[in-house]
Amino acid sequence: MMRKSKLFLIALPLLAMSLAGCVKYNGRESSNPVEKMTLTIDKTELSIVEGSQATINATVDKDVEVRWSVADEQIVTATPENEKGLKVTVNALVPGQTTVTASTSYKNRTYTQTCTVSVTRKGGGGGGGDDPSIPEPGETVTTYLVIGENGRYQGQPGVDIPSVFVEYAVEFTAKVGDPLPTKADVTSTVEGSKFVAWQSYEGDGALTQWTTVPNARGKILYASFAGGGGSVPPQPGPGPEPTGYVTLYFAGIGAWTDETAVNLGINNQFVVAAKQADNNYKATVSVTGSVSTVNVYLNQGGQEGKYFHPTTGTQDYNRMNSAINTGAVTVEVAEEISEAKEYTITFVDWDYAEDDWNHAWFKYTFTAGKPSSGGGDQPTPPPSTGTITLYFDGISEWTDPTDVHLAVGSTWKDAVKQPSGKYKAEFTVSEVSSISCYLSQGTTKYFHPANGTTYDRMYSTINTGSTQLEVGGEYIITWTGWLDHWEDEGNHGWFTYTFQLVA
Numbered sequence: 001m002m003r004k005s006k007l008f009l010i011a012l013p014l015l016a017m018s019l020a021g022c023v024k025y026n027g028r029e030s031s032n033p034v035e036k037m038t039l040t041i042d043k044t045e046l047s048i049v050e051g052s053q054a055t056i057n058a059t060v061d062k063d064v065e066v067r068w069s070v071a072d073e074q075i076v077t078a079t080p081e082n083e084k085g086l087k088v089t090v091n092a093l094v095p096g097q098t099t100v101t102a103s104t105s106y107k108n109r110t111y112t113q114t115c116t117v118s119v120t121r122k123g124g125g126g127g128g129g130d131d132p133s134i135p136e137p138g139e140t141v142t143t144y145l146v147i148g149e150n151g152r153y154q155g156q157p158g159v160d161i162p163s164v165f166v167e168y169a170v171e172f173t174a175k176v177g178d179p180l181p182t183k184a185d186v187t188s189t190v191e192g193s194k195f196v197a198w199q200s201y202e203g204d205g206a207l208t209q210w211t212t213v214p215n216a217r218g219k220i221l222y223a224s225f226a227g228g229g230g231s232v233p234p235q236p237g238p239g240p241e242p243t244g245y246v247t248l249y250f251a252g253i254g255a256w257t258d259e260t261a262v263n264l265g266i267n268n269q270f271v272v273a274a275k276q277a278d279n280n281y282k283a284t285v286s287v288t289g290s291v292s293t294v295n296v297y298l299n300q301g302g303q304e305g306k307y308f309h310p311t312t313g314t315q316d317y318n319r320m321n322s323a324i325n326t327g328a329v330t331v332e333v334a335e336e337i338s339e340a341k342e343y344t345i346t347f348v349d350w351d352y353a354e355d356d357w358n359h360a361w362f363k364y365t366f367t368a369g370k371p372s373s374g375g376g377d378q379p380t381p382p383p384s385t386g387t388i389t390l391y392f393d394g395i396s397e398w399t400d401p402t403d404v405h406l407a408v409g410s411t412w413k414d415a416v417k418q419p420s421g422k423y424k425a426e427f428t429v430s431e432v433s434s435i436s437c438y439l440s441q442g443t444t445k446y447f448h449p450a451n452g453t454t455y456d457r458m459y460s461t462i463n464t465g466s467t468q469l470e471v472g473g474e475y476i477i478t479w480t481g482w483l484d485h486w487e488d489e490g491n492h493g494w495f496t497y498t499f500q501l502v503a
């Protein structure tokens with residue numbers, strides 16, 4: 001006879017009275033106190049780029065379900081990620097601003113928390129145009145320069161531009177990669193205040209400096225001033241005035257088909273490089289003091305996408321590394337942008353990568369001067385990625401709390417129980433080498449997929465049979481019964497299953 005192991009949890013109610021919830025009448029507390037609860041969310045403001053996702057988490061101190069609503073579902077949608085609604089995924093659809101509200105009820109009272117969500121145009125960083133396409137190198141685009149109430153551009157104040165929701169701004173029309181206005185054109189009416197740089201906040205909240213026209217339509221940049229209190233919001237505060245400039249090129253990836261952001265920097269101060277007509281990337285970076293490091297990292301797909309880092313020569317998997325080994329080359333700083341010395345980082349090949357290729361490290365060379373040729377070819381392209389969805393079914397009637405653990409390759413996730421009773425997990429991968437699964441109840445009971453007559457406690461690989469595994473597919477593992485074998489009084493068990501493609 002087959003056995004099924006269960007865990008029985010006994011809930012002991014806590015009896016307590018909270019005077020904090022009492023209602024007062026004529027200075028006295030009611031003999032019938034009102035019990036309250038607390039609802040909080042981890043974000044009250046959220047800025048994301050159209051086409052991307054972000055999460056908002058709710059916290060409650062009672063056993064209640066949290067509901068989510070969106071004021072304008074044409075701008076974003078909100079999808080709960082678990083049965084209690086304690087986590088919601090916000091999907092950005094089109095540029096605009098709306099609110100996402102979490103609400104719940106307890107003891108006939110309603111509690112709400114609201115997050116203001118701003119969606120910026122893809123590639124525009126807050127631009128107001130309707131065209132999200134990426135300009136061609138050398139194409140003429142409009143960039144909106146916010147100079148603030150005290151700022152002046154060529155002696156004139158900025159104006160309000162309602163179409164992109166900015167004030168005290170200038171419409172600057174120029175070709176992608178052309179120099180942006182410098183301190184010769186940008187001044188302040190505040191005594192002692194000097195222009196430092198153009199800055200923008202990207203979708204992940206990172207502050208990025210710009211010296212050339214971005215490769216985007218309708219990008220919004222903010223002037224940063226130092227001294228005299230003349231900074232323009234939303235800058236975090238005046239920084240030191242640059243003492244010079246260095247021009248960096250990045251070469252060797254001209255044949256890449258995926259849109260790639262190349263971030264070049266000096267002393268960890270980054271500028272997003274502009275792609276040139278010859279497929280190389282170029283950025284002029286401001287420098288304060290001497291050059292301690294030259295930096296670069298590549299990004300595909302934004303905050304949730306792929307990041308590529310220069311190798312240090314050892315496989316240390318340092319995701320934060322961006323420092324370039326300049327070797328025998330001395331990097332010189334020029335006082336004026338027009339006189340900036342030029343240096344080139346050239347992609348050579350991949351060194352190593354993580355299993356999902358969301359982070360990879362590349363080899364390179366560093367030389368003085370411009371690139372010797374065009375953008376070059378990519379020796380080994382990073383594999384494209386997609387989503388594979390796994391389901392686990394057959395245990396929806398179990399009364400003991402059960403955790404389902406699923407894996408694609410070496411990447412494990414805890415599956416989320418769906419209203420249908422199935423468990424679900426999604427993976428972003430470049431290939432599907434294997435699928436694995438095991439179940440657990442608490443920290444003492446573990447259930448493993450059957451592997452013939454071998455009872456290996458560490459075994460978890462699913463026999464996929466003749467089913468072809470592909471990125472983008474949906475597959476289901478269905479529990480069919482227990483093997484007549486248990487160990488340690490039922491603390492380890494083995495189950496049979498079927499595996500198939502979801503039609």
